[in-house]
Amino acid sequence: MFTFRGIQQYFQLLASNQATCEEAVQYFLHKITDNTHLNAFLEIYAEEALERARQLDTKRKAGVPVGKLHGVVVGIKDVICYKGHKVSAASKILEGFTSIYNATAVERLLAEDAIIIGRQNCDEFAMGSSNENSAFGNVLNAKDNSRVPGGSSGGSAVSVQAGLCMVSLGSDTGGSVRQPADFCGIIGLKPTYGRVSRYGLIAYASSFDQIGIFASSVEDAATVLEVIAGQDDYDSTSSHKPVMPYLQQNTAPAKKIAYFKEALSHPGLDPEIKAQTESFLQKLTTEGYDVQPIDFEYLDYIVSTYYILTTAEASSNLSRFDGVKYGHRSAKNAPTLADFYKNNRSEGFGKEVKRRILLGTFVLSAGYFDAYFTKAQQVRKLLLDKTTAIFKDFDAIISPTVPTPAFKIGEKSNDPIEMFLADIYTVFANLVGIPAISLPLFTHSNGMNFGIQVMTSHFDEENLLHLSKDFMRLRISE
Ligand code: GLN
Numbered sequence: 445m446f447t448f449r450g451i452q453q454y455f456q457l458l459a460s461n462q463a464t465c466e467e468a469v470q471y472f473l474h475k476i477t478d479n480t481h482l483n484a485f486l487e488i489y490a491e492e493a494l495e496r497a498r499q500l501d502t503k504r505k506a507g508v509p510v511g512k513l514h515g516v517v518v519g520i521k522d523v524i525c526y527k528g529h530k531v532s533a534a535s536k537i538l539e540g541f542t543s544i545y546n547a548t549a550v551e552r553l554l555a556e557d558a559i560i561i562g563r564q565n566c567d568e569f570a571m572g573s574s575n576e577n578s579a580f581g582n583v584l585n586a587k588d589n590s591r592v593p594g595g596s597s598g599g600s601a602v603s604v605q606a607g608l609c610m611v612s613l614g615s616d617t618g619g620s621v622r623q624p625a626d627f628c629g630i631i632g633l634k635p636t637y638g639r640v641s642r643y644g645l646i647a648y649a650s651s652f653d654q655i656g657i658f659a660s661s662v663e664d665a666a667t668v669l670e671v672i673a674g675q676d677d678y679d680s681t682s683s684h685k686p687v688m689p690y691l692q693q694n695t696a697p698a699k700k701i702a703y704f705k706e707a708l709s710h711p712g713l714d715p716e717i718k719a720q721t722e723s724f725l726q727k728l729t730t731e732g733y734d735v736q737p738i739d740f741e742y743l744d745y746i747v748s749t750y751y752i753l754t755t756a757e758a759s760s761n762l763s764r765f766d767g768v769k770y771g772h773r774s775a776k777n778a779p780t781l782a783d784f785y786k787n788n789r790s791e792g793f794g795k796e797v798k799r800r801i802l803l804g805t806f807v808l809s810a811g812y813f814d815a816y817f818t819k820a821q822q823v824r825k826l827l828l829d830k831t832t833a834i835f836k837d838f839d840a841i842i843s844p845t846v847p848t849p850a851f852k853i854g855e856k857s858n859d860p861i862e863m864f865l866a867d868i869y870t871v872f873a874n875l876v877g878i879p880a881i882s883l884p885l886f887t888h889s890n891g892m893n894f895g896i897q898v899m900t901s902h903f904d905e906e907n908l909l910h911l912s913k914d915f916m917r918l919r920i921s922e
Contacts, residue, residue: 446471448610451516451664458504458515465497465504465515465559468610472517472561476608482584484599484608486522487530488562493517496559511557512671518553519609521600522563523570524655525644526550533646534578535568537765537772537792547644548679549613549655549672556671561609565599568794569762570615570648572596573623573866576857577796584853585627587892591850594624597658601628604658611668612658617648618750619846619870621656622882622897627850629884629893631912633657633665636903637877638683640669641676647761649754650681652874662912665881666690669905683903690909697910698839699733701725704740707843712865714848717894720886721844724896727918735842738834745823747864750871752807752820759804765792799860824875831876835901840911843869845882845897849890869897879905881912885919 446467448454457463473490500515520526523533525543527550532538546554553560567577575583575598583598585591586606593602597614601624604612614621616634625632634656642653655672659665670690676682703725708718725735767773767788774787793801807816834841846866856863873880879902882895898915900908 448607450661451513451610451667454516454610455514465500466494468515468517469493469497469559469561472609475606476562479586479606479608481589482586482602482606483565483581484583484602484606485519485562486532486534486565486580486599489529489560493559493561500557500559511555513553513556513558513668516558516668517561517610518558519562519564519600519603519612520550520560521566521570521597521612521614523566523615523646524550524613525646526560526563529563531563531646532579533569534566534580535793535797536579537767537789538770539579539772541770543644545644547655548641548676550644552672553613558671564597564603564612566614567596567598567620568797569646569758570596570617570620571758571796571800573619573863574851574853574856575599575624576853577794579794582853585850585892587629588850590852591892592627592853594627594846594850596620596624597656598624600658601625601630601632604628604630604660611664613672614656614658615645615648616654616656616874617652617754618874619867621658622845622870622880623866625658625882625884626845626895627892629895631659631662631665631884632882633659633669634873634880635669635673635905636683636879637874638681639673639879639903639905641674641679641682643676643678649757650761651757652754654874662883662909662916663691666909685903688906690906691913695910697914698907700838701728701733701735701840701842702738702834702838703735703842704743705737706740706743707869710743710847710868712847712868713844714888716888717844717847717849717886721896724885724918725842731918736838738838740830742823742827742830743868746827746871746875747868749820749823749827750867750875751803751864752816753824753875755800755804756808756817757804759801759808762793762797762801765789767792796860827872828876831878831901839900839907841899843897843899845869845895849888849892849894873899878902879908881908883912883915885915
């Protein structure tokens with residue numbers, strides 16, 4: 445019987461004829477069927493995935509050189525375009541819409557022989573921290589079905605957590621890969637802004653959005669990143685910097701680590717998460733790391749700054765969904781064009797998306813622009829300066845990924861401020877554009893896993909992944 449224990453081991457099984465891509469796809473299709481209650485997938489491409497697997501098997505057996513992700517079974521978040529397949533951003537406004545091109549990340553996966561098994565549930569337009577904002581129902585945390593998986597890439601995280609695919613692609617605008625990875629006990633990697641092309645990723649907040657990776661090991665995340673990263677003519681914000689073979693060199697990770705004092709003394713931080721993070725920092729010291737506390741006086745401002753800037757960008761990005769070019773078109777009678785738009789958008793968008801469009805329109809309005817949007821941009825600049833200064837002295841910053849473990853479904857859905865605060869540690873990396881990862885190092889006394897977040901400077905994914913590997917080793921050796 446096929447089992448999945450990492451991409452490299454899978455490649456060995458294929459090479460030694462102990463497994464086939466078809467068996468792998470069959471295995472995951474069975475697991476998906478057994479776990480439909482989790483609501484992780486919105487659509488499965490069963491026949492197509494099997495057919496592609498068979499083709500890959502034939503190709504490999506004929507001795508044709510194989511791609512870097514040969515037969516790797518991937519799930520994609522429902523905000524990433526896959527030509528000829530539906531994409532809805534888990535919204536009614538896009539229900540029934542079919543992608544007319546591939547996202548660059550998808551194009552690169554396919555070019556390296558990956559198999560896409562389906563599209564995954566998420567918060568509508570990637571707005572949320574619990575997956576409760578999907579127009580197609582909640583996703584359940586596989587470890588405790590009464591708890592949320594995190595969001596917005598909840599379906600992508602649960603798919604890896606429950607072993608429904610090998611890896612998933614999600615998107616991370618303010619933590620949507622790292623936070624659900626933390627809640628589901630898996631790896632969640634957000635690359636540097638500009639490392640992975642955003643072409644074909646449905647935009648939420650364009651100066652924050654990055655495609656990220658969910659995996660069950662650091663090595664698998666690195667393998668996928670090497671394929672999807674790199675310059676792309678279709679995204680002018682993608683970087684020309686060369687893509688490194690991230691984990692090939694056996695270099696020891698850099699050892700100077702900072703942590704924000706304010707992050708660990710924050711009143712919203714769960715006492716057990718605090719204690720376990722502190723003891724991990726202690727352990728790093730005994731392992732030869734130089735771990736230093738530093739001041740971070742901006743912690744209380746970053747969530748507001750993030751929500752002002754992202755809602756402003758979202759209000760502009762989402763104005764294209766008007767029911768004219770595409771999207772939901774209301775059957776209601778509309779005497780004027782304004783009524784027509786209003787009906788389409790009122791019916792098509794969910795509550796959270798509407799809240800953010802309204803907020804964003806407000807912070808951009810003539811009378812309030814300077815008070816909110818300009819101020820928030822100034823804070824963003826301060827944060828960037830601070831980040832540059834920190835990375836002059838340190839190689840990495842560590843913090844908890846999320847202040848609480850996975851909460852119960854419904855626990856925070858009526859209090860948007862509470863929900864926004866779940867992002868307090870993750871939004872920083874998006875505000876300044878640095879790479880960040882959540883590593884599943886701990887278990888809470890309530891039985892849920894939680895992680896630690898590691899951040900390095902812009903385009904230093906190599907060091908980030910080396911550190912991650914070493915930190916995972918420390919967990920294993922516990
Ligand atoms: N939870 C954050 C938000 O709701 C992050 C979302 C994301 O990264 N896409 O905006």
